[in-house]
Amino acid sequence: MRDEPSLMTGPSIDVAMSPLTPAAGIKVGSLWSGKRFYVALLLFLNLFINYMHRINLSVAAPAIARDFGWDAGKMGLLFSSYQWTYCLFLLVWGTLSDRIGTRWVNGLSVTVWSIAGMLTGVAATFGSMLATRLALGAGEAASFPTSGKVVRQWFPASERGLATAIFNAGTFAGPAFSAPLVAWLLLKQGWRMSFMITGSLGFLWVILWLTFFRIPSACSWLPVEERNYIAAHTDASRATPPRGALLRLIGRRTMWGLFLTQGCCAYTMLLFLFWLPSYLVQSRHMSLVRASWFTSLPYVAAVVLGLFIGKLSDSLLSAADIRQGKRRTLLIVFILLSGTVLLTNVVSNEYLLLSLISISLACISSALSLNIALTNDLVWNPSMVGSAIGFLILGGNIFGSLVPIATGYIVKWTGSFDLAFYLAGFLLFVAALICFTMTRAPLSFEERTT
Secondary structure (H helix, E strand, O other): OOOOOOOOOOOOOOHHHOOOOOOOOOOOOOOOOOOOHHHHHHHHHHHHHHHHHHHHHHHHHHHHHHHHOOOHHHHHHHHHHHHHHHHHHHHHHHHHHHHOOHHHHHHHHHHHHHHHHHHHOOOOOHHHHHHHHHHHHHHHOOHHHHHHHHHHHHOOHHHHHHHHHHHHHHHHHHHHHHHHHHHHHHHHHOHHHHHHHHHHHHHHHHHHHHHHOOOHHHOOOOOHHHHHHHHHHOOOOOOOOOOOHHHHHHOOHHHHHHHHHHHHHHHHHHHHHHHHHHHHHHOOOOOHHHHHHHHHHHHHHHHHHHHHHHHHHHHHOOHHHHHOOOOHHHHHHHHHHHHHHHHHHHOOOHHHHHHHHHHHHHHHHHHHHHHHHHHHHHEOOHHHHHHHHHHHHHHHHHHHOHHHHHHHHHHHHHOOOHHHHHHHHHHHHHHHHHHHHHOOOOEOOOOOOO
16 A cells, blocks of 8 residues: 555655756756646645635534524534544554555545535534544544655655645635635525535545555656656655654654644634634624635635745755755744734724734744745655654644634633734744744754754
8 A cells, every 4th residue: 555665775865965866958847837736736625625624614603503502612612622633643644644655545534524524514413513523633634744745755845845835825725715605605505515515525636636646756647857857856765764753753852843833823823714703703793794705815815925935935945954944034934923913902994904814814824834844844854754744733733722612711701802812922922932942953863963
C-alpha cells in the first residue's frame, strides 16, 4: 500500500545544494503553469470540502437549536465534540501518511467524513448528532498532515509557501462559498438536506484523487521534464521514517513552539468559523441571509491575501533562509496584524465591523499557512513531515476544542461576545511571543539542536 519508495539512504539532502539540476533548456513552468498545479488544486479541494462541512453546522446552528430546544451551552458541546476525535486522529493519520503514503490515507479518510456528513442530516437526537460529529472529526483529521506531506513530495522549497497557501486557502474558500449556499439550502430545503448535499461532495473528490494522484516518480500524466525537475528539487524520496519519529519531534523545544503558535492562532480562526454567524444574528441583529454574506466576504479576503503572502514568503527567502526558518519574521507580523479582532467590540457600523473581521481573518489565514510552511522548512528529514504536521495541527485543535465551549458559556453567562473576542486577541499576542522565542532552531536530527 505504500506509495512512497523505500530508499535506505543517509541524512536528507538540502535541495538547494543538490547536484541534480534539470537539463539545460527544459521548460518546466512555475507552480501555476506546471502540471503539478493540479496536485495543489486537489489539495485545495480537499480542504474546501472539509471546511464546507464545518461551516454547515455553524450556519445551521440557530435552526438546529430552535428545532431541538438546545441552549448555547449544549450547542457548544456539539461543536466541541468534533475536535475530540479530530485531535486523536491527527497523530494517527500523520504517522500513517509517513508509513503507507498519502494516496490511500486520503481515500479512506475522505470516505469516512463524507458518510458522517450525510448522516448528520438524518440525526434525530443529541446522541446521534454527537456520533456523526465524532466520525466527521476522525475523518477530516487527515487533511492537513497529508497535504503537508504532499507539498514536500511535489513542490521545491522555493514553492513551498505558495503551495501551502493554496491548500490552506481551501479552509477559507470553503466557508466563503458555502456560508451563503448553506443558508439558501436551509431556507429552501431545511437544514437536514443541506448536510446531505454537502456530505455527498466528498465522494466525487475520492474518485478524482484515487484516479489521478501518485507520487511524482510514478505519475504517468506528469511530463518527464517536470518529473525530473521535481526529483531534482525535492527531497521527499531520499529518506525513510526513523523509529520513534514522533517522540523525537516532541522532544524538541522548536516543535513545541510551533505547536503552541498554531494553537493560539487557530483559536481566533475557529472562533470566527464556529461563532461568526451566531454572533452576527444574535449581537448585531442581522437576518440569517445577511449574516451569511457578512460571514462569506471575510473568507474571500482571506483566500486572496493568503495566496499573495504565501508567494511573497517564497520570493523573499533564499534556500538557506528557508532551512533556517526565516519565514518566522513574516509569520509574526501577520499574527500581530490579526489582533484587529480586539476592535470589533468598539465599533457599531456594520461595514466597519465587516472590514475589521476581514482584516483579522485574512491575517490569521496568512499566519496559519506560514506556520505550516515554517514547520515543513524546519523539519529537515522529509520522512517526518506527516508526523510533524499532524502534531502541529493537534496544537491548533486542542486550543480549538476550547473555542465552542468557552464561547458558548461566555455568551450564556455574560449575554455578550465581547469577552470572547478579548480572549482571542490576547492569545494572538502570546502566539507572536512564543514564535519569536521558541522556533529558532531547525529540527535537524543529525545535529544536537534544541
